[in-house]
Amino acid sequence: MFTDARTLETGTSLEVNLCVVGAGAAGLSVVSGLVDGAHRIAVIESGAMSPNRRIDDLSKGKAFGRLLGQRNQYLQQTRTRAFGGLGEQWHGTCRPLDAEDFAARGWVPNSGWPIDPSELAEPYRRAGELLGLGQVSTAASEEWIPNDEGFRSSWLDHAPRPSIAELFSTRLRKAENVEVLTRANVSAIELDDAKQRVVAVHVDCLDGPQLIIRARAFVLAAGVIENARLLLLSDHQRSRGLGNEHDTVGRFFMDQIQAQAGYVALLGRDGRMSSYGSALPRPGADHPMRAILRPTEALQAHHELLNSQTLVSPVEVDAAGELGHDVVRLAEVSAALGTTSGSPNAEPWFGEVVLRGEQSPNRASRVRLGSETDELNLRRARLTWQLSDHDVWSLTSTARLLGDSLGRRRLGRMRLQAMRFWSRRHYSWTGYQSGTTRMSMAPADGVVDTDCRLHDIDNLFVAGSSVFPTSGCSGPMLTTVALALRLGDHVNGILDRESA
């Protein structure tokens, strides 16, 4: 059931078992397994069913960072206040985290997850089904570019219908135990007298009523920036905000960065290079897939690289520079040296190379509350996005190593752009945000435990990529949904036990 919160009267108090704040991919996935169940659920969404400029204005805030520019609109551009959330800007790409993302790597401070990757195997499978992928591809593919000790090919799954709102709206409209309140903004989180449990959230509507939602369990699923902001705003009972006894809320903000690395000229073999150029239907799979390249764990460890993925898109030879044809011919001549195979017969293939990499977790990269307030008189977010030289250097080095690898294996050559360090022409943000309420074993190191519960609040949980302690190089959607499904099961179990 959907309700526009403005139609309710001021002072309305809803009593439910579970209150989920945010109707994006994370929040809706938490609810997914509880639809038509025994527990009453309220989903509180700030936006309407489609984006609205006045509501989006609530997302404004100041953001500082070397890749952002002075008058940036990063905080608005990377957030959507509407049913479906940022999932409505999603292009359908899905990929699980890699095994090395879960490990603490010596050359990446604060890296690793406090859970074993095997704990996400089943949630990943369910997330794939939920997003319409059927089976998620985890095995490395042996495509045209053969795997070696340096780089491996892997699949990027593409969901056939990449609309989170469409995925959930029909089911939720019919659900008798779920009420979705739209245009409802959480303005405060209220604790009990012992300050150990959340008893209610207070809701304000633009030009509308003020409401109270009481529940036994609460899930914050409002996005990387907003999850931290809501915890920091709730400072009337705990002066530092909720979950922030160790000054960890808002810290370790991360975005993946992207580099236009240059071009590749690959010696012709056959048509399989098209797998790298775009997502295509594949035999045995019920959804399109695209091949990517990734540095192996061994290469990352040897060169102290961060995890990254390389996308190669076809271009005309002219785009690759005047010498493109000559370089291919030289590569063919070199490849034929000392062999009896001769030159390849097929046409060479030219591609533009884009690398997308994780940033190393950085405590100084953080979301705080600014001094300006929004229309609801709540302090706006203020982001200081801190990248390190290592984050940028790693992408450049990976591109160079890819060029060396192609040459060594007689596959072709790479034209590596002169990437000026920190130049916004060559490096950019992706909006694949994570961190700010990171998962940790100890309260001093993060905000939530391995069940995504705040370390110091009994019944407040967080869903979404804000709990990622390490982001990896994949888009966060699949892992977000997998973790949210896992959290939904966990909360359902708690509610069942309490009811019994």
Add this chain to the structure above:
Amino acid sequence: MKRQRPTRRRVLQHLAAGVGLGLLPTACRRPDLSLMAAALIDIASDRATLATIGRAFLEEQPESLESILGRLAADLPWSGPLSAEELTARLARRIEHDFRHGATYRVDAWILSQTEARWSALVALSSD
């Protein structure tokens, strides 16, 4: 000042006469470098392409003929006359070695092995 490009014959005569050998690294002061140069030029199956790449390389990273030959002789390595098969095999191995160890040059931003860049430069110098 525009650099004077020697013809192939002049390259070989130059080497045969030992002119400029004083500029070579001590390890490469061998009169048979002219044979190596001729053999490397002969196994280049597409001299026009290699010459184009070689000119671009020399424009960006000027290197003397003596230096080019000295490095090629040291890297292949060349210690006396080789069959064409052995020379091509050594060249292929050295190109792979270059890429494996990051011994590369950028020519118009393309990542090329140092050996293939010098080989191309030798062909360029001999074909002008």
